[in-house]
Amino acid sequence: MEERTRAALAALVAQTRVFLLDMDGTVYIGDHPIGAMRETLAAVRASGRRVVYCTNNSSKTAEQYVQKLSRLGLYDGRDLVYTSGMATAEYLRETYPDARVYLVGTDALKADFAAAGVRVADEDADVCVLAYDTTLSFEKLCRINEYIVRGKPYIATHPDAVCPAPGVYPPDVGSFIALLKVSSGREPDVICGKPYTVMGERLCARLNVPAGQIAMAGDRPHTDIRFGNNNGFSTLLVLSGETDAEKAKTLPASDRPTLVIDSLNDLAEVL
Ligand SMILES: [Mg+2]
Incomplete structure (x- = not known):
């Protein structure tokens, strides 16, 4: 990691209490964790920060994601899985x-x-x-x-x-x-889901954390990053999924992240 990126990432981490994580392309690909993701997420939790998995897929329940993440060694009892279906149910109730x-x-x-x-x-x-x-x-x-x-x-x-x-x-x-x-x-x-604001508002309310202390990490600029930008979160675009370094250089303002990093495992260097 370049020194400039490392310093910016350290500053982002310092203000963050909750990491909202996309799943496929960000923490795993298919059935394989990306690099040393288990250790990276363990370090995030050990630093007192919360891991919240965030998905638009409303065909599966949070419990089904918990099972998959547990099988891959990426889930801990302190984590939360939040789906667009859950956000929609909370929106309807309110x-x-x-x-x-x-x-x-x-x-x-x-x-x-x-x-x-x-x-x-x-x-x-x-x-x-x-x-x-x-x-x-x-x-x-x-x-x-x-x-x-x-x-x-x-x-x-x-x-x-x-x-x-x-x-x-x-x-x-x-x-x-x-x-x-x-x-x-x-x-x-x-x-309700990414990139709109209902899911972001419901998450802030449920976690009782202001938007400025939340960082959204994902591999899709037009859903993950735009979602973070629309909700006032800081944003990390990871290059471990469907976006490469070339594409990351030509994004519209709405989809431009706070920082581009190779993978979420870069967090381990600044925690
Ligand atoms: Mg993804």
């Missing part, structure tokens, strides 16, 4: 506390919503929510389209067009949003 909610989502997410106190209902819903439903059916599409056309509040968990996976990336919520835009003429009133 904004529409008594509403009946039609949710296009997996059974696991429905159970999570119910456990969070959201009244999930198929009939006579007041609000409709579009999540990453890997069990999506024509019937569900028709039903949410009806609610949207009738003018009900329309919330989406996150905007990603495709979901990273081996081979061809499958369509994600952003693609469902585009379909429903064509059929209904409407786009979501609110999108």
Whole structure:
């Protein structure tokens, strides 16, 4: 690491109480931790800082991520996994506390919503929510389209067009949003996940930490870094995932990070 980068990274770490971490491309790739990530994260925790994993994927529950991270040796009981689905459930509880909610989502997410106190209902819903439903059916599409056309509040968990996976990336919520835009003429009133502000606001409230003491690290400029910038967090773009050094030099202002580092393991040098 260049001396200038090391000094800037040390200054960023000094003001940070919580590290929000993207997962794929940032702490692991597929099923493999990146370099000495276990030791790096252990050092972050030992310094008294919190590790919070942050994902837009609302088809899985936090518990499913805890299992994967534990298997890779990247999870500790002090950590938190926070999904766009959790942020959406908290947003609904606060904004529409008594509403009946039609949710296009997996059974696991429905159970999570119910456990969070959201009244999930198929009939006579007041609000409709579009999540990453890997069990999506024509019937569900028709039903949410009806609610949207009738003018009900329309919330989406996150905007990603495709979901990273081996081979061809499958369509994600952003693609469902585009379909429903064509059929209904409407786009979501609110999108909760990265890069927007609902998830950031819910995280600050839940962690009771001001935005200036949070650092977001990720490999995708237009989701991870823009999310941090939109929420007033400092931002670390890591080059261990889908962004290379060349691309990092030509980012629009909205997606420009506080610092570019080779990998999150650079943190170990300044902790
Ligand atoms: Mg990533």
